[in-house]
Amino acid sequence: MSDSEKRIVLPGETVSDSPYRSEGTFVENGKTYASIVSLMYEGKVIPLKGYYIPKYSDYAIGIVVEERFNGYVVDLNSPYAGQLSSRESREQFKIGDVISAKIISVNEVKEAVLVEPRRFWGGEIIEIEYVKVPRVIGKNASMLQLLKQYTKTDIFVGKNGRIYLKGGDTALTSLVILKICREAHTSGLTDRVKEFLEKETKTGI
Amino acid sequence: MNENIQLIKDGKRIDGRAFNELRELKITAGVLKKADGSAFIEWGKNKVLAAVYRPREVLPKHLTNPYKAIVNCRYAMAPFSSTEEHGRSGPNRRSVEIGKVAKHVFENAILIKSFPNTMIDVHMEVLQSDGGTRVAGITAASVALADAGVPIKDLVCGVSVGKIGGEIVVDLNKEEDNQGSGDMPIVLSLRSGEVLLWQMDGMFTKEEIRKCFDKAFEAATKIREIQEAALKARCEAVYQTPEEGYEAKPDKFTDENKGIEVV
Numbered sequence: 001m002s003d004s005e006k007r008i009v010l011p012g013e014t015v016s017d018s019p020y021r022s023e024g025t026f027v028e029n030g031k032t033y034a035s036i037v038s039l040m041y042e043g044k045v046i047p048l049k050g051y052y053i054p055k056y057s058d059y060a061i062g063i064v065v066e067e068r069f070n071g072y073v074v075d076l077n078s079p080y081a082g083q084l085s086s087r088e089s090r091e092q093f094k095i096g097d098v099i100s101a102k103i104i105s106v107n108e109v110k111e112a113v114l115v116e117p118r119r120f121w122g123g124e125i126i127e128i129e130y131v132k133v134p135r136v137i138g139k140n141a142s143m144l145q146l147l148k149q150y151t152k153t154d155i156f157v158g159k160n161g162r163i164y165l166k167g168g169d170t171a172l173t174s175l176v177i178l179k180i181c182r183e184a185h186t187s188g189l190t191d192r193v194k195e196f197l198e199k200e201t202k203t204g205i
Numbered sequence: 206m207n208e209n210i211q212l213i214k215d216g217k218r219i220d221g222r223a224f225n226e227l228r229e230l231k232i233t234a235g236v237l238k239k240a241d242g243s244a245f246i247e248w249g250k251n252k253v254l255a256a257v258y259r260p261r262e263v264l265p266k267h268l269t270n271p272y273k274a275i276v277n278c279r280y281a282m283a284p285f286s287s288t289e290e291h292g293r294s295g296p297n298r299r300s301v302e303i304g305k306v307a308k309h310v311f312e313n314a315i316l317i318k319s320f321p322n323t324m325i326d327v328h329m330e331v332l333q334s335d336g337g338t339r340v341a342g343i344t345a346a347s348v349a350l351a352d353a354g355v356p357i358k359d360l361v362c363g364v365s366v367g368k369i370g371g372e373i374v375v376d377l378n379k380e381e382d383n384q385g386s387g388d389m390p391i392v393l394s395l396r397s398g399e400v401l402l403w404q405m406d407g408m409f410t411k412e413e414i415r416k417c418f419d420k421a422f423e424a425a426t427k428i429r430e431i432q433e434a435a436l437k438a439r440c441e442a443v444y445q446t447p448e449e450g451y452e453a454k455p456d457k458f459t460d461e462n463k464g465i466e467v468v
Contacts, residue, residue, distance in 0.1 A: 011351050012396040014358030026316060026358065032394065035316055035356035037436055043319050047438055049354030051259050079260040079323045097455075109271050109321040129356075203230055 006041050006185075008048075011032040015045055023047055039185055048185070052078040052130040052160040055110035061125065061158030062114070064097045074101065074114060077127065077160045082112040089117045093132050098125060100156060100164070123154070123166030128181050130161035135184040136177055143180065145191055147173055150197040172200055182201055212381055213370040219380055225420050227364075227376045227427060232345065232435035234352045240328075242353025244435065246345035249378060250335035255345035257353040274320035278308040280342055282331040288378075303339045304372035310343055310392050310401040316356040327354060336379035337365040340390045343402070348432050352439060360432050361401055362425035365393040366417040368409060373416045375424045389414075391421040395429055398422075 007177060009015060016032040017024055024036035024047035039046045054060070054076060061084055062074035072093055074082040084093075107189065115194035130135065135145050137157055148155060152168030165173050176193060183189055212219050222228070228249030237243035240256035247250035263269040280303040281296070311327055327350070340363030347361045367377045367388030374381065377388050387407020393400055402419075409417065 008437055010360065010436055011357045014446070024356070024358070028358075028397075033358070035358065036354055037351050037440060047354070049352070051354060079262070079320065 006039055007047065007191065009038050009040045011035050012036065024050065044183070047131050049129075050131050052076065054078060054080055054106050054110060055105060055159070056106055058159040059100060060101045060103060060114075060160040061098065061100050061120075061156065061162035061164055061188060062160075064093045064095055064099065067093070067095060074099065076112065076150075077130070077162055080110045080112060080115065082114040084114040085115055088115050091117070091119060092120065093117070098164070109181060120156075120164055120166075123164055124170060124174075126163050127166065128161050128177065129142060129161060130159075132181045132184045133159060133161055135180055135189065136163065138190060143169065143193065146190065146194055146197065150201050151176070169201075172197075212384060212431040213372060218369075218374060220378060222376075224372055225375045225423065227424055228378065230428065231430050232313050232348055232350050232431055234435045239366060240349075240353075242349040242351070242355070244345040244348035244352060246348075247335070248341045248344075249376075251331070251335060251341045252333040252340055253342045253345050254330045254332060255336055255342060255349040256328045256330075257346065257349040257355065258326040259353055259355060260320045260325050263324040268324075269322050271321050272426050273317040274315070274322075275324045276308050276311045276315060276317065276327060277324055278304045278311060278327045278329070278346075280304045280307060280329045280331070280339065282334060282338070285333075286331045287334045289405075303342075306402055306404065307346070309340070310361060311346070311350070313399070313401050314347065314357050314359060314361050315350065315392065316358060319356060334379070336377050336382040337390065338362070340365050340392065342430065343392050344428060347349060348435055351436055357396040359396040360429060360436075361392050361394050362428040362432065363390065363402065364424040364428060365390045366421050366424075368407065368413060368417075373420060375420050378395065389417060391418070392422060393425045395422075395425055 011034055013034045014031055015034050019030055020032040024026050024034060024038045024045050025032050026035045036047045037049050039048055049092050054199060060076050062076050064072050065075045066073035071085040076082050082164045098120045099117045102116045103112045104115045105113045144155060151173045153170055153173045154166045156164040163177060231247045233245045235243060236245045237256055241259045242257040244255045246253045260274055263275060268275055280300050293401055327346050329346055329394050331338045343363040350357050351360060365377050366375055369381050369385035382388050387409055389405040392402035
């Protein structure tokens with residue numbers, strides 16, 4: 001895996017001569033062009049910037065921002081808010097409550113309907129860039145496993161770029177997540193994070 | 206006509222440039238921390254700061270469009286930007302006009318249909334002006350949009366073309382703009398060859414207009430290279446592979462990176 005294979009593509013650049021559907025691209029006259037500054041790697045387009053748009057079956061971490069007679073409006077760290085019906089839970093939420101929820105449907109104007117709300121108690125939330133969420137999870141959740149193993153923190157990663165941490169060494173976990181975000185698209189990241197964690201847990205922070 | 210003779214001397218322009226030579230152009234992306242995307246352009250003596258905010262809820266609410274995003278463009282000149290009247294006090298006829306034409310440029314450049322019910326803010330602030338600030342602003346704002354991660358069809362390039370002393374020249378400065386016999390700011394998308402903005406002042410023949418467009422496309426190629434370089438410099442970190450012990454310990458656990466505490 002050499003870095004020379006990686007290539008930055010800029011908006012308007014041709015990605016493929018055939019139609020190809022992916023995040024950060026658009027199709028015009030049968031050709032695919034990049035629409036976001038992305039990384040072209042092994043024929044795939046990986047956006048380097050961007051923001052969360054609600055998507056079916058995603059688990060997201062939201063903050064209750066409004067209470068209505070039949071439910072709640074939940075901020076999803078996105079231009080579009082989520083709607084949570086009060087039928088979904090026996091629990092009553094208050095403005096400012098942090099919840100995790102599943103997106104069960106997204107309509108034409110991208111309004112998301114949420115189900116399975118779970119309120120978080122204690123712990124803390126960090127916000128990272130949405131495009132870096134896959135790095136924090138890693139291949140087959142390898143990075144997440146590593147973090148949980150070394151720091152003993154309960155971690156819940158929302159697809160919308162919010163991460164919930166509770167218990168264990170949350171300070172170290174936050175540091176490592178920030179490190180992952182900073183070095184997101186470098187090669188051999190999991191190994192470096194493992195090395196860093198080993199060093200930190202041995203000496204204490 | 207006397208002035209026209211002064212503008213071109215021995216085949217060179219007033220500042221010693223050739224007819225299709227651009228002024229020195231430098232773009233820096235990501236200069237503002239709070240804005241989602243930003244760019245600073247230094248084009249000759251022009252200095253323009255552009256900032257972009259990602260799609261958000263539309264305010265006032267009645268402007269909401271369920272089919273596409275609304276693009277809000279603001280062009281403003283700082284009171285100290287030039288010795289002339291403009292920029293003296295808030296919005297005026299000129300800045301509203303330029304905001305409007307820039308809005309039409311970005312409505313055609315951004316994939317607005319993918320963001321119904323939202324609003325995208327594009328700000329262009331002229332800090333120092335020396336002719337051709339609207340094209341400088343749009344060129345910078347285009348880089349800022351890409352920096353913000355707003356999906357766009359192409360990086361748009363703006364350039365002004367004009368006629369001085371019977372010659373078609375590229376990238377007019379203030380003297381050439383005021384004293385010359387005509388000028389036209391043009392904004393292009395090089396990918397599709399579309400013209401997104403075309404304004405004109407003065408008289409041109411059909412042939413001259415054709416020549417102007419040829420020169421504008423030629424100049425846009427150069428501008429696009431500089432835009433690309435600015436964006437690539439911003440994403441340089443992608444190529445870096447940290448060496449052994451590279452910043453093994455990140456900065457202290459400060460309040461800034463602590464995040465939201467759940468009570």
